[in-house]
Amino acid sequence: MEVLGHLAISWLDPWLLFLTAAGTLAGIYVGAIPGLSVTMATSILISFTFKWQVNEALALIAGVFVGGVYGGSRTAILLNIPGAPSAIATALEGYPMAKRGEAGEAIGLTTVMSVFGGFVGIVALAMFAPLISSFAIMFNSRDYLLLGMIGILLVGTLSGESFAKGAFAGALGVLIGMVGLDPMTAEGRFTFGSITLMGGIPYVAAMIGFFGVAEALSQLNNLDLPVIKQKIDRIIPKLADVKRYFRLALRASGIGTIIGALPGTGGDIAALLAYDDARRTTRNPEVPFGKGCKEGLVAPEVANNAAVGGSFVPMLTLGIPGDAVTAVIIGALFIHGLKPGPLLLVETPHLFWFTVGNLVLANIFLLIFGLTGIKIFTKIVECPKAILISLIIVLSAVGTYAIQNNPSHVYWMLGFGVAGYFLKTYGFQVGPIILGVILGPMMDSNYRRAMIGARGDVGTFLWDFVSHPISLVLSIAFALMLLSQTPVWRPIVARLRRGS
Amino acid sequence: MSEPSPPSARRPGELLFSLLLAVFSVTAFWQSYAISGFSGLSEPGVFPMLASATMLISSLVILRDVVSKPATADAGFAQFRRDIVPARLIVVVGFILAYVITMPLLGFLVSSAGFLFLSFWYLWRKGPLVAAILTVVSLGAIHVVFRQVFQVVLPQGSLIQGMF
Numbered sequence: 001m002e003v004l005g006h007l008a009i010s011w012l013d014p015w016l017l018f019l020t021a022a023g024t025l026a027g028i029y030v031g032a033i034p035g036l037s038v039t040m041a042t043s044i045l046i047s048f049t050f051k052w053q054v055n056e057a058l059a060l061i062a063g064v065f066v067g068g069v070y071g072g073s074r075t076a077i078l079l080n081i082p083g084a085p086s087a088i089a090t091a092l093e094g095y096p097m098a099k100r101g102e103a104g105e106a107i108g109l110t111t112v113m114s115v116f117g118g119f120v121g122i123v124a125l126a127m128f129a130p131l132i133s134s135f136a137i138m139f140n141s142r143d144y145l146l147l148g149m150i151g152i153l154l155v156g157t158l159s160g161e162s163f164a165k166g167a168f169a170g171a172l173g174v175l176i177g178m179v180g181l182d183p184m185t186a187e188g189r190f191t192f193g194s195i196t197l198m199g200g201i202p203y204v205a206a207m208i209g210f211f212g213v214a215e216a217l218s219q220l221n222n223l224d225l226p227v228i229k230q231k232i233d234r235i236i237p238k239l240a241d242v243k244r245y246f247r248l249a250l251r252a253s254g255i256g257t258i259i260g261a262l263p264g265t266g267g268d269i270a271a272l273l274a275y276d277d278a279r280r281t282t283r284n285p286e287v288p289f290g291k292g293c294k295e296g297l298v299a300p301e302v303a304n305n306a307a308v309g310g311s312f313v314p315m316l317t318l319g320i321p322g323d324a325v326t327a328v329i330i331g332a333l334f335i336h337g338l339k340p341g342p343l344l345l346v347e348t349p350h351l352f353w354f355t356v357g358n359l360v361l362a363n364i365f366l367l368i369f370g371l372t373g374i375k376i377f378t379k380i381v382e383c384p385k386a387i388l389i390s391l392i393i394v395l396s397a398v399g400t401y402a403i404q405n406n407p408s409h410v411y412w413m414l415g416f417g418v419a420g421y422f423l424k425t426y427g428f429q430v431g432p433i434i435l436g437v438i439l440g441p442m443m444d445s446n447y448r449r450a451m452i453g454a455r456g457d458v459g460t461f462l463w464d465f466v467s468h469p470i471s472l473v474l475s476i477a478f479a480l481m482l483l484s485q486t487p488v489w490r491p492i493v494a495r496l497r498r499g500s
Numbered sequence: 501m502s503e504p505s506p507p508s509a510r511r512p513g514e515l516l517f518s519l520l521l522a523v524f525s526v527t528a529f530w531q532s533y534a535i536s537g538f539s540g541l542s543e544p545g546v547f548p549m550l551a552s553a554t555m556l557i558s559s560l561v562i563l564r565d566v567v568s569k570p571a572t573a574d575a576g577f578a579q580f581r582r583d584i585v586p587a588r589l590i591v592v593v594g595f596i597l598a599y600v601i602t603m604p605l606l607g608f609l610v611s612s613a614g615f616l617f618l619s620f621w622y623l624w625r626k627g628p629l630v631a632a633i634l635t636v637v638s639l640g641a642i643h644v645v646f647r648q649v650f651q652v653v654l655p656q657g658s659l660i661q662g663m664f
Binding site: 164178182389414418 | 517541547557592604646
């Protein structure tokens with residue numbers, strides 16, 4: 001009964017209801033506009049929610065996340081430009097459908113199926129997070145250190161041009177997170193005697209700089225791209241279609257939830273894997289894959305929305321963000337004085353169940369907004385980039401300033417924005433940097449606790465990594481990850497395949 | 501996308517950028533060492549040293565990869581200016597810099613109005629009147645949403661405090 005009460009908080013409070021709806025709507029539009037990412041929107045929004053109640057902030061952010069993941073599919077279908085990486089597979093089938101005059105049908109089908117995937121992800125979150133959380137209480141300092149390193153490395157290796165660039169970005173983030181007074185000894189690290197630096201570099205300035213300003217500067221190169229217009233017809237999907245793709249949607253939901261729950265992976269990988277699965281398992285599709293096949297449209301959309309629920313699992317239970325967006329959300333939780341991790345469900349269970357209930361609500365709003373207002377939507381998406389870029393920069397500056405009313409944070413934001421522009425231009429991903437900024441201090445304190453526990457003896461410290469079952473499993477996972485990035489990996493895999 | 505394939509040729513300025521990363525990593529390692537040296541394994545400088553050592557090793561790998569790529573014939577300074585730091589980028593960064601410097605002095609409304617007007621005019625090229633109207637409309641909307649609805653404290657400006 002108590003759980004139901006927490007679940008229904010955002011359903012019964014008109015202000016929270018409004019914030020969830022506004023977040024979902026904003027997420028759909030932000031996610032749909034190519035170049036504007038959900039991560040960017042979330043990081044800018046967080047700064048404005050700093051002085052709010054945590055429930056209000058979470059309601060808005062959850063709405064933006066759910067809406068944004070879905071929003072990317074709209075422009076993928078209408079313009080063949082995925083609004084987000086998770087909509088790349090959607091564009092492969094959605095745009096050919098739009099060219100056949102079936103844009104409305106494609107949007108309607110993706111909306112209904114995305115909501116279905118979203119619900120499956122939320123059910124998985126509600127069922128498995130408490131289990132994982134109770135298991136994670138057994139984790140030791142070294143396990144958290146390993147989890148942090150695995151999370152950063154996975155994001156770095158899966159999303160960038162090369163392992164070295166991912167590792168560099170993650171380590172750079174850790175270093176940025178180290179700036180300030182050491183919480184254990186109060187010794188200054190990279191402060192250069194500056195009182196401002198002693199307080200550290202705020203996450204939000206880094207997030208907004210790397211995701212907001214850097215993205216806006218990158219978009220300056222795309223100002224002159226022509227606007228493509230599409231005609232929209234029927235939007236509500238046929239019931240027969242929904243029934244026909246139910247089994248496929250269920251399978252894609254499973255893929256999405258599991259992939260979303262793995263640290264370092266997210267909706268984009270889930271969508272591609274589900275698309276690949278649909279292509280391999282669909283026999284005799286009505287239309288071949290790549291030519292506007294509905295199975296190929298449904299699978300990635302279901303999977304990327306299911307991944308939202310999945311990605312909350314490691315974030316809330318282990319304190320490890322699954323991807324860049326959850327890294328930003330975890331930053332918001334820290335700002336609001338919460339510590340995501342196994343104790344979150346023990347100490348603040350209301351917050352967990354509130355999040356679950358709120359995600360359900362966001363999906364309901366997604367269904368409503370997804371099936372309406374398409375004509376206004378096409379007009380807004382056509383908004384010139386020149387206007388959007390200027391507005392993003394103003395919002396970024398105000399958002400950064402609003403955290404502590406400190407002008408120096410705005411300079412940091414600009415500095416990170418310019419650095420982020422060059423890093424992105426030369427093929428670096430900024431996601432691992434933010435993960436590093438957020439996880440760096442946690443990894444540092446856990447490393448030192450583990451080392452103190454080993455009485456400063458390197459041999460004991462290393463032995464602990466292989467002599468405890470949880471640490472051993474995580475160490476093997478970490479070692480395999482590192483090995484998979486070396487030239488010896490392929491021959492090993494080839495030999496194993498031949499052997500099997 | 502999971503793994504965008506890196507371009508086969510060196511991008512303009514990529515070699516210099518990679519070199520700068522390596523130099524930055526060396527400096528970061530040196531600064532990390534300066535925190536507590538090698539005095540103990542649980543000292544505050546150990547983890548920064550591990551992070552900066554990772555940066556240094558990866559920056560050297562990146563540098564090696566960049567050096568091994570063939571340089572395109574047009575990878576000179578002119579190409580770098582055109583592709584990587586075009587005039588538009590320099591101008592907009594200049595606008596932003598002026599904006600963030602003037603914000604604490606002139607306050608949110610005046611500095612944002614100036615920034616929005618200039619950037620709309622420069623980037624959209626629809627004339628000063630359109631830029632001015634758009635500035636007033638968008639600034640009004642931002643002010644209502646963030647100041648009135650969300651109660652966000654916006655910078656007042658030390659030079660013209662109380663006027664806006």
